Amino acid sequence: MTPADLIFTNGPVFTVDPARTRASSLAVIGDRIAAVGHDEVMELHGPGTEVVDLGGKLLLPGFQDAHIHAVSGGVELAQCDLSGTRDAAECLERIRVYAETHPDEEWITGGGWSMESFAGGLPTRHLLDSVCPDRPVLLSNCDHHGAWANTRALEVAGLAAGTPDPADGRIEREHDGTPAGMLQEGAAALVARLVPAGTAADRLAGLLRAQNLLHSLGITGWQDALIGRFGEQPDPSDAYLTAARDGSLTARVTGALWWDRSRGGEQIEELVALRETLRHGRFRAGSVKIMQDGIAENFTAAMTAPYLDACGCATDNTGLSFVDPAALRSYVTRLDALGFQVHFHALGDRAVREALDAVEAALAANGQRGNRHHLAHLQVVHPQDVARFARLGAIANIQPLWAAHEPQMDELTVPFLGPERAAWQYPFGDLVRAGATLAAGSDWPVSSPAPLEGIHVAVNRRAPDAGDDRVFLPRQRLDVQTAVAAYTAGTAHVNGLDDTGSLRAGHLADLVVLDRDILTAPAQEIADARVERTYVGGELVYAS
Secondary structure: OOOOOEEEEOOOEEOOOOOOOEEOEEEEEOOEEEEEEOHHHHHHOOOOOEEEEOOOOEEEEOEEEEEEOHHHHHHHOOOEEOOOOOOHHHHHHHHHHHHHHOOOOOOEEEEEEOHHHOHHHOOOHHHHHOOOOOOOEEEEEOOOOEEEEOHHHHHHHOOOOOOOOOOOEEEEEOOOOOEEEEEEEHHHHHHHOOOOOOOHHHHHHHHHHHHHHHHHOOEEEEEEEEEOOEOOEOOOHHHHHHHHHHOOOOOEEEEEEEOOOOOOHHHHHHHHHHHHHOEEOOEEEEEEEEEOOOOOOOOOOOOOOOOEOOOOOEOOOOOOOOOOHHHHHHHHHHHHHOOOEEEEEEOOHHHHHHHHHHHHHHHHHHOOOOOOOEEEEOOEOOHHHHOHHHHHOOEEEEOHHHOOOOHHHHHHOHHHHOHHHHOOEOOHHHHHHOOOOEEEOOOOOOOOOOHHHHHHHHHHOOOOOOOOOOOOOHHHOOOHHHHHHHHHHHHHHHOOOOOOOOOOOOOEOOEEEEOOOOOOOOHHHHHHOOEEEEEEOOEEEEEO
């Protein structure tokens, strides 16, 4: 009997394996799990075996993130980082300090600010001018569906009152038509195209910076939701290939190739070629990302009924479908026939329906091919479409942190949806009851990448730092086992990593140790748990 390299004992161990959900010991030989059980696992102990006494701490499969932008998130950590700011004054102070301490930077770039920090969610150029008038500034908001520019940046880009809105975006304007400083969706590219491009070294450093952070949060793998060039955002694929080839990529990464919505089906041949070239070691790009709509806060999420105005009256705006629905059905059918997984951005109920219609068309044409198509975000899902996920085998890719009362929800979203539609938001519970498979992710750097925070909100429907006891649509809460499964087995399924996501003999030893058992702890304390160790293939990649 080959002795184990590593044994965890004195559990609990939560396996996310329906055949045996709980154990107390686990053994690893090489990069794989050799045994899961109780005291009998110690029979694999040998003279060179490392024994980790859990002492009541919880051993889980490594977390995986089903929708993340790791390279851009890591790059932003080294730029003007506004994440976590609470109001305009704090944003402006951080920008001022950054500008003063980086006097040689031609442009001030970065982002992470929240819409609720500004009246109506719309910061102005004049605010930025007050702290940095002499250099162009362009700062993405935390959801990266808009950017804030100062007057100098707008001037350099040639934006003026007569500049038309692009087809896929909107320039917010002052009363005389002058750009006000906020650029929604595709309008941000009008300025971003002039920002000096980062280097390959910058992208690689961003990836490694992100990987260190993600491992510290217990994450062992992810799906990068944007491989390719989007607007003026650089393609991160070179960073992944470099890290995969030199061995510095310790995580397991699936890449979602960007579907250029300004083009059509002619790009499919290029995607096929990229799928072949963008694979090495722990990185492979076998998914295609189609962004079908925008976001609710700037009224670009595609809805089946119009948005309301501030007075509660219906407008003539139902949001944007970035890809024509008929064309979408054709593209997805072709991609499915070629063995691609399709990763949809679908936030409004019309976008969700259009994505499900496309999956249904592909199934009708091709039969079930096992490509594991998934719809990310799912902010508003029409009740008539909830049961379609299970029937079509479409996976619900949820971002649980967003399903809570907070200013962006209560002030910038709910009033413009109306009470009936607001009650259709993030229907996690309904999806599970209807038989859907859940995967989970963060959309970092849009929101925190910490899975424990996401699990906390999925279970409680309250933010970890909520200042009151309000629960956001309590019927949609998940039990903790289901939430953990979404971040482990569910996302492993989406990523095609079928020998990860649960703890069973023969699976890869991608593991996380928490400082407490979140399955038995009070639900309101889940976010207080901390990651103590993270392993990928039996190798320790993080220790607190």
